[in-house]
Amino acid sequence: MVAARETLEARARILRAVRGWFERQGFVEVDTPARVRSPGQEVHLDAVAAGDGHWLITSPEYHMKRLVAAGLPRIVQVAKCWRADEWGPHHRGEFTMVEWYRANEPLETLADDCEALLRVAAVAGGRDGAARAFEAPFARTTVRELWARHAGIELTGDEDAVSLRAKATAAGVALGNAEAWDDIFYQVFLDRIEPRLAATGPTFVFDWPAPLAALARPKPGDSRVVERFELYAAGLELANAFGELTDAVEQRRRFEEEAAVRAARGKAVYPIDEALLAALPRMPPTAGIALGFDRLVMLALGVGDIAEVASFGDERGA
Amino acid sequence: MYDTSDIRKGLKIMIDGAPYTIVEFQFVKPGKGAAFTRTKMKNLLSGAVLERNLRSGDKLEPADVETKTMQYLYADADSFIFMDTSTYDQVGIPKATIGESADYMPENINVEVLFFNARAVGVSLPNFIEQAIVETDPGFRGDTATGATKPAKISTGATINVPLFINVGDVIKIDTRTGQYLERLARA
Numbered sequence: 319m320v321a322a323r324e325t326l327e328a329r330a331r332i333l334r335a336v337r338g339w340f341e342r343q344g345f346v347e348v349d350t351p352a353r354v355r356s357p358g359q360e361v362h363l364d365a366v367a368a369g370d371g372h373w374l375i376t377s378p379e380y381h382m383k384r385l386v387a388a389g390l391p392r393i394v395q396v397a398k399c400w401r402a403d404e405w406g407p408h409h410r411g412e413f414t415m416v417e418w419y420r421a422n423e424p425l426e427t428l429a430d431d432c433e434a435l436l437r438v439a440a441v442a443g444g445r446d447g448a449a450r451a452f453e454a455p456f457a458r459t460t461v462r463e464l465w466a467r468h469a470g471i472e473l474t475g476d477e478d479a480v481s482l483r484a485k486a487t488a489a490g491v492a493l494g495n496a497e498a499w500d501d502i503f504y505q506v507f508l509d510r511i512e513p514r515l516a517a518t519g520p521t522f523v524f525d526w527p528a529p530l531a532a533l534a535r536p537k538p539g540d541s542r543v544v545e546r547f548e549l550y551a552a553g554l555e556l557a558n559a560f561g562e563l564t565d566a567v568e569q570r571r572r573f574e575e576e577a578a579v580r581a582a583r584g585k586a587v588y589p590i591d592e593a594l595l596a597a598l599p600r601m602p603p604t605a606g607i608a609l610g611f612d613r614l615v616m617l618a619l620g621v622g623d624i625a626e627v628a629s630f631g632d633e634r635g636a
Numbered sequence: 637m638y639d640t641s642d643i644r645k646g647l648k649i650m651i652d653g654a655p656y657t658i659v660e661f662q663f664v665k666p667g668k669g670a671a672f673t674r675t676k677m678k679n680l681l682s683g684a685v686l687e688r689n690l691r692s693g694d695k696l697e698p699a700d701v702e703t704k705t706m707q708y709l710y711a712d713a714d715s716f717i718f719m720d721t722s723t724y725d726q727v728g729i730p731k732a733t734i735g736e737s738a739d740y741m742p743e744n745i746n747v748e749v750l751f752f753n754a755r756a757v758g759v760s761l762p763n764f765i766e767q768a769i770v771e772t773d774p775g776f777r778g779d780t781a782t783g784a785t786k787p788a789k790i791s792t793g794a795t796i797n798v799p800l801f802i803n804v805g806d807v808i809k810i811d812t813r814t815g816q817y818l819e820r821l822a823r824a
Contacts, residue, residue, distance in 0.1 A: 360668055362665070362668060362669055362670050362671070363668070403671070404663070404665060404671070405663060406662055406663030406664060406665075407662060407663075408664070409663060409664075409665060492688070494690070494691060494694040494695075495693070495694060495695065496691060500668075500669050500670070501669070501670055501691060503669070504666050504667065504669035504670060504672070504691075505672075505689065505691060507666055507667070507669070508664065508666055508672055508674070508689040509689055512666060530667070530668065532668055548667060555666065555667065558667070558668070
């Protein structure tokens with residue numbers, strides 16, 4: 319099934335407008351490998367095998383960080399990414415990511431970028447009223463605020479999984495057999511918080527708890543949270559940003575911890591990206607972000623199903 | 637036991653001790669977290685709709701429910717008596733269990749009876765039934781006001797609002813979900 323011609327034309331206009339915006343901001347567009355030996359080690363991201371010990375990237379972040387470390391301070395990439403078994407109205411196993419990095423700039427600048435890009439996309443999409451829905455500034459809140467307001471839970475970020483489970487149970491959340499910190503967190507998030515976010519305008523959610531640090535650095539002054547935000551708009555999780563961790567020792571510890579969890583759950587364990595770890599000490603303080611391009615098009619055009627904005631939305635390919 | 641990969645429309649599972657059937661489901665994967673299945677399900681006993689986000693890895697207990705096509709035969713003091721159309725076995729279901737469905741359940745109609753742990757717990761009627769009018773006031777010739785209706789009784793004793801031109805003995809089509817008159821199928 320080929321998508322509607324008007325949709326594909328709008329998608330092309332949005333992509334051109336997004337690229338033009340990055341060019342005007344002085345970004346260099348890069349093109350890093352899609353077939354790698356070390357895809358993301360994250361527990362809940364499964365890579366698609368690409369033969370001969372290689373995998374398709376789940377995100378271009380490792381190679382892009384190596385470019386930042388090598389001295390490119392502002393880079394952007396429009397990259398195809400693949401994630402095994404992710405299919406739904408907001409997920410495709412093969413999708414397009416816009417990922418960019420700003421060296422020597424704070425995380426907040428990336429939020430400003432998002433505000434500008436949503437507007438650029440809405441205008442290029444050409445849908446009546448879409449641009450007005452994305453007037454800056456967007457709301458900015460924190461994970462702790464959302465938990466307190468919508469779930470009635472005081473989340474600190476340094477409680478262990480047992481105590482988090484007790485807090486969630488006391489708040490009436492049905493947790494099933496969830497025992498891992500992140501599983502408990504996301505059950506509360508989906509049941510209590512995400513539906514409320516879907517009903518508000520675009521919102522940045524800052525200050526994620528340390529157990530969900532991924533590749534983010536601890537926040538100065540409060541190490542129970544990390545420098546990370548997510549952008550939600552119209553029920554879509556649109557972007558995830560980090561103040562990038564440049565501490566190679568801490569990053570190795572996190573990779574090894576994630577690899578151990580993957581092994582314990584019977585998942586494929588990928589080799590640790592030694593080239594990335596070797597590059598991190600040379601990387602300046604950097605903020606980096608990934609934004610789902612297909613979802614950006616959905617948002618700009620007011621489309622509810624990601625398959626409608628892909629040229630062959632019903633074909634699953636790899 | 638089922639897990640989330642077994643979820644599909646119509647799957648019957650136990651939640652908090654009650655049987656539910658899946659009405660809608662959707663893959664979701666928040667943040668960098670695990671995959672969940674956002675599920676909307678209906679309580680087969682109460683009809684109440686429940687939304688649950690089931691994490692991949694959650695185990696789901698199958699519900700022991702079964703539907704059988706049965707013919708409604710007659711009512712006694714406190715039960716409706718049905719016959720299994722394949723085995724000819726008869727079972728009684730308490731009137732309270734059938735509730736308002738009885739209004740649109742004329743004798744000899746085939747219905748789907750729901751059994752939970754081998755006990756009949758509810759019936760579902762066909763969406764439409766055809767019934768003859770057994771009692772209604774005569775219509776007034778020449779009254780053409782559009783949308784005007786009058787009450788009319790069918791064999792079950794239920795009263796339906798019908799257009800003024802409907803007479804005793806006319807056969808009409810009724811939507812059992814809303815209790816609404818749809819059309820006249822035959823004149824007396």
